[in-house]
Amino acid sequence: MNDGEKPNLIGKIKDKLIRSKETWAQEGRLLTGQPDNLHRNRLPPGQKEVKNWPVLDLGVQPEVKPENWRLQVVGLVENPVALTLPQFRALPQAEITSDIHCVTAWSLYDNHWQGVASRTLLDLVQPKAAARHIVFHSYDGYTTNVKLDVFADADVLLAHSWNGAPITREHGGPVRVVIPKWYFWKSAKWVTRIVFHEEDKPGFWETRGYHNEGDPWKEQRYS
């Protein structure tokens, strides 16, 4: 696949996996009915700790050469940008250690991320007053939505490194989103475009039965 081209998903996309996840959502699979709203436990309800990092995607892992990667930040912003990787890496850098919680019930503790804080990007592009929602668009055609105030949390990063090494292709390199407070489907791999909107626009999984938000302690798995 050529970088920047819409991937040809036909014949590669994991239709069966997508259908079985939709069935999980319809059946409310994995729900314990015992939310942990006060975060008494490090492990959210229904989750299991893993030691190795699983790979989950739609069946296409785009190869984005560093020199071809672009990050467009557009929509309801005063200063839209299209950054190359060197420009992105020249922005102030941030590091954060956070846990991953995937809606398929695995959690991975203590991931050390390096990248650019969402707040640094927000300072750069200056969202307009009407902007309330964000959609991430990725090189594999994936999309996912969050509220602007969730994106603006201090622990949200656009990460290029994990545990001291560049994020690998299978995990969404050169750059992926990391939103630690939400289930991991909100953390777009291979991100290339961030669009600011006035209205909410549910993404790939959000239109297939997943919750519009995704707080693991509240078990916001499905809609």
Ligand SMILES: Nc1nc2c(c(=O)[nH]1)N[C@H]1C(S)=C(S)[C@@H](COP(=O)(O)O)O[C@H]1N2
């Ligand atoms: N671009 C893109 N981002 C994505 C996905 C995807 O299919 N495409 N899957 C999401 C889901 S459901 C999960 S659990 C995590 C998996 O990230 P990992 O493969 O690095 O564990 O990526 C999320 N981000």
Ligand SMILES: [Mo]
């Ligand atoms: Mo997931």
